[in-house]
Amino acid sequence: MKDAAYIFDYIEVYHFRTSQMQANLKMDLRNAPRYRVRVFGMARYLKEKASIRIHNISRSGVAMELGALFNPGSGSNIVIESDEFGLLEGTVKWRHGAFVGVQFSRNSNSSAKVDAYFKNAHQEVRPV
Numbered sequence: 001m002k003d004a005a006y007i008f009d010y011i012e013v014y015h016f017r018t019s020q021m022q023a024n025l026k027m028d029l030r031n032a033p034r035y036r037v038r039v040f041g042m043a044r045y046l047k048e049k050a051s052i053r054i055h056n057i058s059r060s061g062v063a064m065e066l067g068a069l070f071n072p073g074s075g076s077n078i079v080i081e082s083d084e085f086g087l088l089e090g091t092v093k094w095r096h097g098a099f100v101g102v103q104f105s106r107n108s109n110s111s112a113k114v115d116a117y118f119k120n121a122h123q124e125v126r127p128v
Contacts, residue, residue: 039085041085043078046053060104061103063100073095076092
């Protein structure tokens with residue numbers, strides 16, 4: 001019985017430290033559900049352009065794959081153009097090889113465009 005109490009204490013301390021670490025690092029937890037999509041478009045960063053494929057989207061951002069050598073770093077402002085959404089502005093949050101995660105700018109009308117997409121055109125894409 002003593003071991004079980006120790007394990008529960010350990011779990012409680014772990015969760016406290018994890019939440020404290022997330023607060024210290026200003027990490028955002030995902031609060032919007034993600035939806036799989038297959039949307040093609042272009043991304044602009046400074047004077048560079050690259051073709052993209054958006055793999056999933058939420059009301060707060062997208063995960064996309066770059067089709068060309070393109071080098072936006074974390075924190076860079078980026079513009080995404082597609083027929084489905086028009087222009088979306090955001091900030092690069094992470095990058096792993098050709099995959100990039102973008103959080104939409106809160107001061108732009110990106111969230112309204114994404115809401116309109118979900119209302120009118122969205123169909124969940126299943127992997128093949």
